[in-house]
Amino acid sequence: MQNLWSDQDAKAAIAAHAKKGIGEDLALRVYTTRLLGGEPKLVLHGGGNTSVKTRMVDITGQTIDVLCVKGSGWDMGTIEAPGLPAVRLAPLKELHGLQALSDEDMVNVQRSNLLDSKSPNPSVETLLHAFLPHKFIDHTHSNAVLALTDQPDGAALAADLYGKRAALVPYVMPGFALARKCSEVGQANPDVEGLILLKHGIFTMGETAEEAYVRMIDLVTLAEQRLARATRKIFPGADLPATPASVAEIAPILRGLMSIPAKSGGREAAQRFVFEFCTGPEIMAFVNGKEIARYSQQGPVTPDHAIRTKNLPFVAPAPEAGKLDAFEKATKAALEKFAADYHAYFSRYNGQQIVAKKELDPVPRVVLVPGVGLFGVGNTSKDAKIAADLAETTVAVIADAERLGTYECIPEPDIFDIEYWSLEQAKLSGAAEKPLARRIAVVTGGASGIGAATAAAFAKEGAEVVVIDRDVSTVKGFAVACDVTDAAQVRAAFDKIAATYGGVDIVVSNAGAAWQGKIGDVEDATLRQSFELNFWAHQSVAQNAVRILRAQGLGGCLLFNTSKQAVNPGPDFGPYGLPKAATLFLMRQYALDHGADGIRSNAVNADRIRSNLLTDQMIAQRSKARGLSEADYMGGNLLGLEVTADDVAQCFVSLAKAPKTTGAVLTVDGGNIAAALR
Structure with missing residues (x-):
């Protein structure tokens, strides 16, 4: 992983922000956040977050301690200062003494303590940043770290690799409980450079923006070097048709089969989706693998992906040129099974919830097609592209994980908790789509x-x-x-x-x-x-x-x-x-x-x-x-x-x-x- 820090660029960032009345701390926070966000092997599509603890003047004229943390909806690769809203730090720290805090109450407290009420919602991991004592904190979903820890023995592998440089945090769903756990681990290991969140990602800390950033690069590089030593052959090929059907031939068939008719009936009223196609040597090796039914059906490489890609991808039958009717028939049956399995998955865990959830549609957001490639699926072309990009990252992480050992992500109940997160459920009653959406x-x-x-x-x-x-x-x-x-x-x-x-x-x-x-x-x-x-x-x-x-x-x-x-x-x-x-x-x-x-x-x-x-x-x-x-x-x-x-x-x-x-x-x-x- 290349260290892109530049003293000259950092000084330029400070000067440019100073002209807008923005201090050095926040200027450097924007600078290194962009460095991290510009590397897709670290961050994709709004993932990850960063923060800086600094001092600002409130409405009364008092200078107070604040936490500037990435806001919801902002992308680290293009973030500006408004994308790091300032939250009063003292009230956040006081929450550490609570034994429990719901996500809704957590969001309310964070919004209540914004210096500017027009700011975006602070990250769901705001309390994690607040409870750690360090000035600058960086968080990414590094591909290499995920491949290392998405293993049955991921904790042992990480402990052996990082020693005293990074402490391990067992998987806990993002929110108050994770913030408390990271604080506990951090207090027990005050001199570490970072925290490895097993099957989730990595945090690095420092007293300067450069120190936190360089530590991220160094710790990720260690994981990359460890993976590079793994040479086990993976993804032996399956027997596939000699001449697969083309993308243009199968995409409309898939799109038609995956659409959901409205209750009123009629084809024009169907609930449609938009696709994004991806292929390449790594993707083809993955989708053409003999064991695709095993390694592709474990779950997301990091919990955050489940919100965009659902719990599992759909593996389509291999399409053969000149036999599209057979492909359509086999795909229809496979999609019906996928939907039945999804309904069963929802039923298994919905009954365990204090508040019943609203079931999402049973349509896959990632489609793997042997002999062809993969499709991201979404309500818009942007959503479909995000799903495809995350699927491509999943391919890369699982490939590295399988070279090292055996890919294994978080358990299914934890995947459900992320996919059906109450904060995401609250968005389901949002603004109505435009009349020709998905067309x-x-x-x-x-x-x-x-x-x-x-x-x-x-x-x-x-x-x-x-x-x-x-x-x-x-x-x-x-x-x-x-x-x-x-x-x-x-x-x-x-x-x-x-x-x-x-x-x-x-x-x-x-x-x-x-x-x-x-x-x-x-x-x-x-x-x-x-x-x-x-x-x-x-x-x-x-x-x-x-x-x-x-x-x-x-x-x-x-x-x-x-x-x-x-x-x-x-x-x-x-x-x-x-x-x-x-x-x-x-x-x-x-x-x-x-x-x-x-x-x-x-x-x-x-x-x-x-x-x-x-x-x-x-x-x-x-x-x-x-x-x-x-x-x-x-x-x-x-x-x-x-x-x-x-x-x-x-x-x-x-x-x-x-x-x-x-x-x-x-x-x-x-x-x-x-x-x-x-």
């Missing part, structure tokens, strides 16, 4: 104009949005560069989306361009070019979307931008209007042929929208031809209002949220009777 929406031509407005509108409604366009260099978020007139590129784009997010739910087929010319004079090449983009591209996009939607079995929504030209052609616009009219009927054919699949198909008929289709130059030409000002031309409708790209975007969103509407055309033009449809 994956694809917008073609989404880099500008109507497409960009539509992508933004769907994101605002909670959807995970993917933009497809020829040039996506200016797009923020996930985007795929693709020429929608190239069928091979379109297929590859949808495969990439399925492999990235697990599938597709909503597709806005928007890409288009306006060709002009008198129909009796226009060259065939011009007309064919327009049909390629304004008709065949829509067919290619819709066909690939349906391929994935049917594999998921969750229904879905196709939305087409058809324009008023489809029903109210303008002079010299035949090359544009003809393929648009064909696309209008294409939409209706999809509604007719795939309604039984739960797939809705609708269109938006827009007119006079200042966008990439109706450019400023075209507006000027048309308004001049009609003897109108540009404002009169753009507002030349029954309502006398200019229609914007955002108006069209909102229409697409409305159709996506209409579960019982299909085969419809909605007009967005301010009123044009000639183009009006039912």
Whole structure:
């Protein structure tokens, strides 16, 4: 583990914070917290915590002792001073004399003693930091330390490695009891550099920020060196299909099977999830192992992970190319067993609780697929990525643990206590999700104009949005560069989306361009070019979307931008209007042929929208031809209002949220009777 401390950087941090009125102690605390948080082998996604004991002025003008400790919701890798809220230290120390303290009371006391009531909740391990006497304290979930202690004889291994440099703390659930235990061990071993929390992580202490940080690096390095001496061969391979199915083929099947239908029924109301795929040599060795049913089903490498990954991952059957029906059938049965086992796990321990818990859904948050890799699963792409990252860390820790001996984490009852922690249960009644949360929406031509407005509108409604366009260099978020007139590129784009997010739910087929010319004079090449983009591209996009939607079995929504030209052609616009009219009927054919699949198909008929289709130059030409000002031309409708790209975007969103509407055309033009449809 590399020591990244720099005297120059530390001085720069002190100077930068001083300009904001922040003292040296807190400045250095931010500096070394970031050093630790930037190393994924120490900290991931909000894990770990740090603190410093210092002095600050309260509202009365008195200088008092405070504990600045990492706050909930802050990530150590990017933390700022507000992420280390100051808590009055004396009241925290007084709690040491209590024999018991509930988590809820602990949180209340900590919040009651914040210097600033607007601060985030102090870490659940705040009392642990408060009860130890050291000025600077660091806590991480080091991979190496976990691999060393996640063993049947982990205590003996750690004691042999660290001797008098670090004291051992038996596993205790985070909270008041752990704080008391660490204080007891610390008092009995006042000269140690750190505490090894068996099957949990490591704390290091020091009188300076540098001392605590360097001790963390040194003690973790010792564990890494010990693991490096272990050369036992691990994960002998299982017999797997010679040609596994692709990620893009199996992800929609998994996503469909893992979705939870709402009580009201119907595929459109299904509770869906978002995926994040990971693979690589270490992951493949892990998922392809003959004993995966043993080492993958022990539990999380550190208790904190259970909140994000549940108690166990799901091991899917090995998928074989060309035999997806068999994979789907076997996976369905395996998921049903997983759910039954989860219900039994909940029942085993819920009855032992003083206050009954609310059972969480029985859907795995990590899926291991032999021959393919692993998926993180979450309510959002961010949640899925976190689950995948934690799963990847789990693979690394278990691999090191198995080289050294046999992986063994905390017992199942302790895993349950973490997964069903009262503080986490309290969050279940939080804010409602946005209407299109957990939906994956694809917008073609989404880099500008109507497409960009539509992508933004769907994101605002909670959807995970993917933009497809020829040039996506200016797009923020996930985007795929693709020429929608190239069928091979379109297929590859949808495969990439399925492999990235697990599938597709909503597709806005928007890409288009306006060709002009008198129909009796226009060259065939011009007309064919327009049909390629304004008709065949829509067919290619819709066909690939349906391929994935049917594999998921969750229904879905196709939305087409058809324009008023489809029903109210303008002079010299035949090359544009003809393929648009064909696309209008294409939409209706999809509604007719795939309604039984739960797939809705609708269109938006827009007119006079200042966008990439109706450019400023075209507006000027048309308004001049009609003897109108540009404002009169753009507002030349029954309502006398200019229609914007955002108006069209909102229409697409409305159709996506209409579960019982299909085969419809909605007009967005301010009123044009000639183009009006039912």
